[in-house]
Amino acid sequence: MPRAATLVKAAIAAGAAIATGLLLTQCGQPKASANGFDVAVSFTPAASAKLKELGKKAVVDAYFYGLPTEATAGKADEDGHINLGEAFASIDGSDQTVTIKGDVIDPAMMDKIKADSTAVTVRAYLDPTAGVANVLDCSIFNGPVSAAKAKPVAIACDVAK
Known part of the structure; x- marks a missing residue:
């Protein structure tokens, strides 16, 4: 019976440690998953037909x-950015809205960027595993995540000329 009491105490201590860790992660920068947004993708009939073909x-x-930040300026890429992560969604050639989850952002990276500078570039293209050159010409969104969250990002696709 003393062994069971020791196991119960250990389980309670472990639970308390996990709960404390979860509470601490809620402090400071916003959670990366709060950076999700919707993308409304539209295809011309020709683009839809090409994907179907x-x-x-x-x-x-x-x-x-x-x-x-000043401390991380030396780690910026050639465009002067700190990479926070990349999310992908696979879609067919029909008009649709897809949700991009912001949980790809490593929360540890948030202290390496200036406050309120989280931005996103959204593109659409032919799945590169298709084995053919990209046949789509799609618009691009580049701006603050706050703008992407305000309303669905509009991406329009046509056949590349």
């Missing part, structure tokens, strides 16, 4: 980044 899908690609 190829039997392939399109990819919606969201690249998250931020502006470096």
Whole structure:
């Protein structure tokens, strides 16, 4: 019986440690998952037909980044950004809205960027595993995540000329 009491105490201590850790993660910067948003993708009839003809899908690609702090300026890429993560969604050639989850952002990276500088570039293109050159010409969104969250990001796709 003393062994059972020891196991119960250990379980309670472990639970308390986990709860404390979860509470601490709620402090400071906003959670990365709060950076999710919707993308409304539209295809011209020609673009839809081309994807159907190829039997392939399109990819919606969201690249998250931020502006470096003074301390992290040396770690910025050639565009002057700190990479926060990338999310992908595979879609068929019909008009639709897809949700991009912001949980790809590593919360540890949020202290490496300036406050309120979280931004995203959203693109769409032919799935690169299709084995053919990209046949889609789609608009691009590049701006603050707050703007992407305000209303669905509009991406329009046509056949590349």
